[in-house]
Amino acid sequence: MEEMQNSSADEGILFSKIGRARSPSFNAFVALVQNAEISDRCPSPTVHVAYPEGMADGLADSSEEDEIEDDSGEEAEVVPKIQSLKGKRVIPTRVEPINVARVGGSTHDEVLLKFAKLDFNMLQKWYQKEVGSAIKWWEKLEFSKKVPYARERAAELYFWAFAMNSEPKYTTFRAVMAKVLLWITLLDDTYDVYGRIEELELLTQAIQRWDISYIASLPECFKAIFNTTVELVDEIIELSARSGESDLVLQCLKQALCHYVQGYMDEARWCHEGYIPTYDERKVNGAATTPYQAFTIMFIALGEFATKETLHWISNNIPLIVQASSFISRLTNDLASHKFEQQREHGASAVECCMKQYGFSQEEAYEFIKKDINNCWKDMNEEYLKLIEYIPRPVLDCIVNKARVCEFLYANFEDKVTNCAIMKDHIVALFLDPVVV
Structure with missing residues (x-):
């Protein structure tokens, strides 16, 4: 050149x-x-x-x-x-x-191919450092001792952050998101399985009012979860300070977290009371327990897209593109995990809600939900094309990628998040095994 x-x-x-x-x-x-x-x-x-x-x-x-x-x-x-x-x-x-070689009926430049392999291997080393950073953070805070039911799945959960945006320049976002995802597993398991309804009420109030005194009498695991919440938000605010909008970022994050934990609290009440909501109720509240609004705020803040316009767009009302991505996540999750979850005390999934409301068989409910997922994709694609004129493309890509990763993780009615053995080969190929040059 x-x-x-x-x-x-x-x-x-x-x-x-x-x-x-x-x-x-x-x-x-x-x-x-x-x-x-x-x-x-x-x-x-x-x-x-x-x-x-x-x-x-x-x-x-x-x-x-x-x-x-x-x-x-x-x-x-x-x-x-x-x-x-x-x-x-x-x-x-x-x-x-x-020097053009022919492989499998197509041509390729051997030099470019070699550079591509070297590039992949160098990036893989970088991703390994990001995963290692999350593991060190987990061990430093001693979650295994403070929260006995904690699941140690740093590499599997890092895959979500990687899937949202794998470009090297968003390394800060992925490093923080890996920690956030580990924290979310603690919160999810606490609301789903291990917390009593009275304890969950107090934890919800503590997070919504940003006041640890509400859980002063609760076991150590609740305090560890609350303190981690505060620590992560403080880290995000500090890293986004140079944008000049850190106060607005803090306000948006707290609002999104309040919405998130309230969704968990509503699900816990339904389970405690044995209430089976309508399909639409489950769908809306299930999207609330998918923290995609908070994830998008984090990407905007840490990806250096923090402007008043972008933050107001994501926080004033949950945009349709974020809602559609959240619906896809919740519905694909329910399709893959509802049989396992019904083996223990758990709230009704979208499948049970659909069967009750419409009188469907399980197979009919599956087909109905699959069509609903397709409609969500149409909404998301339409919104993407409308928003591309004034919302940064990486922000929109991040939202769409969150739905794409769920389509992968819950494909074929398999829950790769819960059953890590299914995920092993993908993790090894992406983050452990280098390409032979």
């Missing part, structure tokens, strides 16, 4: 024919230069072109005199054809072929 940019204006070439140079050791398309005209008024730079096999077939027919065969085992040399024209200056050039 430098050679192209540094070429003088007098080195312009017009290519009129494409031919193939063949030798036992090399087979690639090269350009044959013919009748190149240079205009002093309209110069053009030198262009070096190499065509993969098959591209040139429709451009020009090669003749026997265009092909140079060499049986010596050496690479064939291409000699440009030059015809002198009166009053015109003709400059010959040599076009070097690139």
Whole structure:
């Protein structure tokens, strides 16, 4: 590319024919230069072109005199054809072929492929550091001691942060999000299984009012969860300080967290009372317990998109694109996990709610929910196209990716989050095994 940019204006070439140079050791398309005209008024730079096999077939027919065969085992040399024209200056050039190999019916540049593999391996090392940082944080806070039922799944949960945006420049977001996801598993298990309704009421009030005194009499695990909540929010505010909107970020985050824990509290009450909500009630409240609004606020703050306009858009009312992404997450989760969850005391999933409200069989409920998921994708795609004009594309991509990762994690009625054995091969391929160069 430098050679192209540094070429003088007098080195312009017009290519009129494409031919193939063949030798036992090399087979690639090269350009044959013919009748190149240079205009002093309209110069053009030198262009070096190499065509993969098959591209040139429709451009020009090669003749026997265009092909140079060499049986010596050496690479064939291409000699440009030059015809002198009166009053015109003709400059010959040599076009070097690139090493193009054929694999599985397609062509690739071996050098580019090698660089791609090296790039993947370097990024993999970087992702390993991010996972390691989350593990050290987990061990430092001693969750295994303070919260006996804590699940240690740093690598599996990091996959969510990785899937939201894997670009290297968003490393700060992924590092913080990995911690947030570990915290969410503690909160989820506490509300779903281990907390009594009275304890959960107090924990909800403590988080909503940002006051630990509400849980002063509760076991250590509740205090560890609350303190971690405060610590993570403080870290996000500190990291987003240079945006100049840290106060607004704090306000938006607290509002989203209040909405999030209230959704958990409502589910816990329904389970405690044995209440089976309507399908729409379950769908809306289930989306509330999917903290995608909070995740998006974190990405906006840590991805350096924190402006008043963007923060007001995400926090004043939950945007339809975020709602649709949350619905997809909740519904795919319910399809994959409802059988396992009904084996213990657990709130009704979208499947049970749909069966009760509409009188469906389980299979009919599955089909109904799948159609609903498809409609959510339509809403999300439509909103994406509307919002792209004034919301940064990485923010919208992050929202869509949250739905995409759920389609993967809960595909084929398998819960890869709960059953980590299913997830193992994907984790190893992405974060442990380098590509052989």
